[in-house]
Amino acid sequence: MPVHGFTPVLLCLLPMWRLLIPVSSHPQHSPCQLMLRTAVCNNGKFSSVPAGLPDNIEELQLNYNHIKTLQDNSLLRYPSLNSLSLACNTLDRLESNTFQDTTLLESLNLANNNLNIGYQETSLALRKLPGLRILDLSENELDDDMASVLLQNLTSLEYLNLSGNLLKRLDENSFRHLHQLKDLDLQRNTIFEIDGAFDSNPNLQRLNLAFNYLPCLTDFHMIQLVVLNASHNSVEWFISRQELNDTFQLETLDLSNNKLLFFPFLPSQSNLRNLYLSQNTVRFYEHLANNISLPNSTKTIEFYNLKKYMSNVTAELWDDELHGDISVLEILDLRGNQVEYFPEGFIQKMPALSRLRISGNCLETLNLTSAQLSGSLYELDVSNNKLNQILVDNGTLATLSNLTYFNLSLNHLNQLPFGFFSSLSSIRSVDLSYNNIIICLSNEAEINTHSIPACVDWKNIISLRQLHLKGCSLERIPTSAFTGLSLTHLELSDNPGLIIQDSLQTLSRTLQHLGLGNTQIQDIDFSHFQSLKFLNLSKNFLTNIPPPIDNIDLKVLDLRDNKLSTIPSGQAHVLASKLQTIFLTGNPFNCCQTEWFRTFEKTNPNIFEQPDIMCQDPFNMFHRVQDFISCPGEGESMLWYILLFLPIALFFVGITIIFLLTFKPKVLQKSIKKRYLKPTSY
Numbered sequence: 001m002p003v004h005g006f007t008p009v010l011l012c013l014l015p016m017w018r019l020l021i022p023v024s025s026h027p028q029h030s031p032c033q034l035m036l037r038t039a040v041c042n043n044g045k046f047s048s049v050p051a052g053l054p055d056n057i058e059e060l061q062l063n064y065n066h067i068k069t070l071q072d073n074s075l076l077r078y079p080s081l082n083s084l085s086l087a088c089n090t091l092d093r094l095e096s097n098t099f100q101d102t103t104l105l106e107s108l109n110l111a112n113n114n115l116n117i118g119y120q121e122t123s124l125a126l127r128k129l130p131g132l133r134i135l136d137l138s139e140n141e142l143d144d145d146m147a148s149v150l151l152q153n154l155t156s157l158e159y160l161n162l163s164g165n166l167l168k169r170l171d172e173n174s175f176r177h178l179h180q181l182k183d184l185d186l187q188r189n190t191i192f193e194i195d196g197a198f199d200s201n202p203n204l205q206r207l208n209l210a211f212n213y214l215p216c217l218t219d220f221h222m223i224q225l226v227v228l229n230a231s232h233n234s235v236e237w238f239i240s241r242q243e244l245n246d247t248f249q250l251e252t253l254d255l256s257n258n259k260l261l262f263f264p265f266l267p268s269q270s271n272l273r274n275l276y277l278s279q280n281t282v283r284f285y286e287h288l289a290n291n292i293s294l295p296n297s298t299k300t301i302e303f304y305n306l307k308k309y310m311s312n313v314t315a316e317l318w319d320d321e322l323h324g325d326i327s328v329l330e331i332l333d334l335r336g337n338q339v340e341y342f343p344e345g346f347i348q349k350m351p352a353l354s355r356l357r358i359s360g361n362c363l364e365t366l367n368l369t370s371a372q373l374s375g376s377l378y379e380l381d382v383s384n385n386k387l388n389q390i391l392v393d394n395g396t397l398a399t400l401s402n403l404t405y406f407n408l409s410l411n412h413l414n415q416l417p418f419g420f421f422s423s424l425s426s427i428r429s430v431d432l433s434y435n436n437i438i439i440c441l442s443n444e445a446e447i448n449t450h451s452i453p454a455c456v457d458w459k460n461i462i463s464l465r466q467l468h469l470k471g472c473s474l475e476r477i478p479t480s481a482f483t484g485l486s487l488t489h490l491e492l493s494d495n496p497g498l499i500i501q502d503s504l505q506t507l508s509r510t511l512q513h514l515g516l517g518n519t520q521i522q523d524i525d526f527s528h529f530q531s532l533k534f535l536n537l538s539k540n541f542l543t544n545i546p547p548p549i550d551n552i553d554l555k556v557l558d559l560r561d562n563k564l565s566t567i568p569s570g571q572a573h574v575l576a577s578k579l580q581t582i583f584l585t586g587n588p589f590n591c592c593q594t595e596w597f598r599t600f601e602k603t604n605p606n607i608f609e610q611p612d613i614m615c616q617d618p619f620n621m622f623h624r625v626q627d628f629i630s631c632p633g634e635g636e637s638m639l640w641y642i643l644l645f646l647p648i649a650l651f652f653v654g655i656t657i658i659f660l661l662t663f664k665p666k667v668l669q670k671s672i673k674k675r676y677l678k679p680t681s682y
Helices: 008-012 119-126 144-150 394-399 442-446 503-507 547-551 569-578 595-603 634-663 665-676
Strands: 033-035 038-040 059-061 083-085 107-109 134-136 159-161 183-185 206-208 217-220 227-229 238-240 252-254 274-276 300-303 313-316 331-333 355-357 365-367 379-381 389-391 405-407 429-431 466-468 489-491 513-515 534-536 556-558 581-583 614-616 622-624
Touching (some): 119 144, 547 569
Parallel strands (some): 038 059, 059 083, 083 107, 107 134, 134 159, 183 206, 206 227, 217 238, 227 252, 274 331, 331 355, 355 379, 365 389, 379 405, 429 466, 466 489, 513 534
Antiparallel strands (some): 033 038
16 A cells, blocks of 8 residues: 555644543543553643642643643653653643653654744743654644744754654755654655655655655755655656666555556665555656657657756656666555556566556557566556456466456456466456456357357356446356356346356355346345345345345345335344344335334344435325424325315415415405395385
8 A cells, every 4th residue: 555644733633542441540520530650631622731749740632622821840850751742732832941851752743732922932831851752843833944943953853753844845954863764754745845844864764745745856966765655746756866886775656546657766776665655747768779660759858857866867758777776666556656567677676576457558469478477476466457368378367376356357358378377376366347248158168279268267266256247238147157166256247137047046154245136137046155245235126125034144235226116014123133234215115004114123223224215105295214203194184185185275276366365356355245235125
């Protein structure tokens, strides 16, 4: 996984678990909790450092309080302090003599405060800490000058966190006093330039520059650095200083989510093991070397004004030397780029490669023969490309004996080399989803002739555990398709009209996850699948839940988008008592038969998207099942109709009277006079 620094502001979001620790020697009414020599006073509404704590405490936590100023006499009672945390207060300054009697302090957390207000006085206080090794100044709205003032003369500092501030430009003066610095977190600032900023930090090993605005890294010469995270920037070029003969110690380089145009120009000698380049625009240009059809195409690129240590560089785009030393690379992540092919010999330069991820690129052919993948490869992801062909030979397949995970989904494959998977002796997970493949019949799998289309066969692969065949336009699965397998996961969803026959019965002992969504499946006997934990039957027009499901110890059941009008009471009780999660949205439930819902509410509240489950009442009106009270009983049906239609009748009577009074008052007056105002004789 890519290495990202731990965002310090998370400290303000984490639960303070020590509050739950039993009090050992402090009065119960105190907002502070003591354990050994640690005092936890978080969330105590303190406006200053509490004075009633033991004199010999070594760690004091005052996070989530209301301390605005740390005064000179705040810590006089605690000379043994070596760790102080004041994160998430309203702290705007530390008075200059705050630490005059606390010289043993090694760790200081001031994250998420307002130190931008009184940074100058705070810097005077920090200079009184000769042994300070860990300092967290994240989320304090500090700009370049403020940070530079705060860090003056902190020569013992080893870890510094400045993430989430307002730093823009770093130069050789930014960290010039931090000669012992090993770990520096600068993520989530607005940095767009780092001109010689780390030349004074010979011990720096971990550098986090993620989520900034760096346009390029063109003079990488930090030989001692072990981890560099420059992800989520705008980096178009990564160029290391080529003339250095020293071996770079860099092991992890994360350049994901940038704007890289080319594979990074890595050091000629390095220990690089993890290279993350996902979500860029990387491609290779070896085809330009002898491109006769494009005689005027650009074949070189020139770099000007790089750094004072580097002269102008002219590079040939297909020059293998640009790739640098990748001989010990173990993880190469190129997901989401524009790679159409690998240059000749490129893969061979990585004999230790174990994980190759190239999903979301433009590969049309996967030539495993010419690529000569490493025998140590155990993960290969070429999903979401344009693959229509895979080229292999027996020697290549024998080399891939350690391959465990193989993802070929979302391609244009309609055939595979004969016996392809049966030669991968360690394969555990295969994903062929959304390819138009054909599963071999029993006789086809035993005949190796070119007259038969290259069907897919995986019988008797004892290592295979997960098989994904989602959306493969499958019409039927032969009875013997899974013979000799011990699958735990089988995904067959999105194959409408699929005929399964008895092919699944051979998996009844081992299958734990079964996906049959959108297969138009109707009748299938699940009674033998005693190991099944997850079952997807969504989008299948089911009018009732298959009874055999009651006898299975299911944990997750997906019944979305079917035709269920209710769930029988007995079945609801059984399912509610055993299921951990059930999916039921998209079904036309009957509002007058929702006893099942009340059963689930009482027994098992884990109904996914519960507010979105709808039902239909006798008058074709839709309601949320959880809000609907009840339908009337049979003896109350007449009263129900009267109560329903009475407001409607009164409404129309009112509208009629208003209409007559407004538009035809004379007609109404004449009618009244004619009926009630008759002449009287005296």
